[in-house]
Amino acid sequence: MHEMSVALSVVDQVERAAHSRGVAGVGAVHLDIGELAGVVPDSLAFCFELACAGTVLEGAALTTRPVPGRASCAPCGRAWDTGMPPDMVCAGCGSGATDLLAGRELRITEVHWADPPDPPAPTPATPRKES
Template sequence: MHEMSIALAVVDQIGDAARSGGHEAVETVVLRVGELAGVVPDALRFCFELACEDTVLAGAVLLTEPVPGRAHCAPCAREWATGLPPHLCCPACEGPAAGLLSGRELEIAEVRWAPGRRAAAHEEA
């Protein structure tokens, strides 16, 4: 299950940001997840909860923001929703997609820090 490695990487990155920013707790993490990224949001949420144990993210909520897959056709300049399974032939001219415009994203979009006191090392700065 690669969702666990993704969850661990997210917790690692946010933990580093918390330490450098002097934050003691995280309330919410928002991830943008493309429908073509090969990630199962429910599995990712489950893994995220496990990965957060005993970290500054313990108790944090993971929200996923879906990003639909979109492709474009170079010859006719059309764009379309790829859907799942992905339809990668242009619905207008039946030519192959020249590329994906969206749908492969997997990124941290937002971190909401828990209100309260910052770590002492950063209070003096």
């Protein structure tokens, strides 16, 4: 299950960024996952929770956004969604000379740092009695 290695890598990258910024916690991590990346989002979410244990990411939410596979034909310029399994033959001209434009992404797009705790409220000063 390579989702665990992906989760560990994401946690490592975010944890290093948190430490370099002096942040004590992470509230959420957002990822783009291409449909051709070979990552199962539900498995990744499970592994992410395990990988976060004992780190500054413990309790952080993971949000994933699917990115559809997209290809284009070099000879005629037509572009299409590849689907799964990917269709890499141009329906317009039948060419197999295609370029994959999207769908292999696995990218951290956003991190929400946890809010620092509120400082304690000041206690009102006790008036002095004058003698």
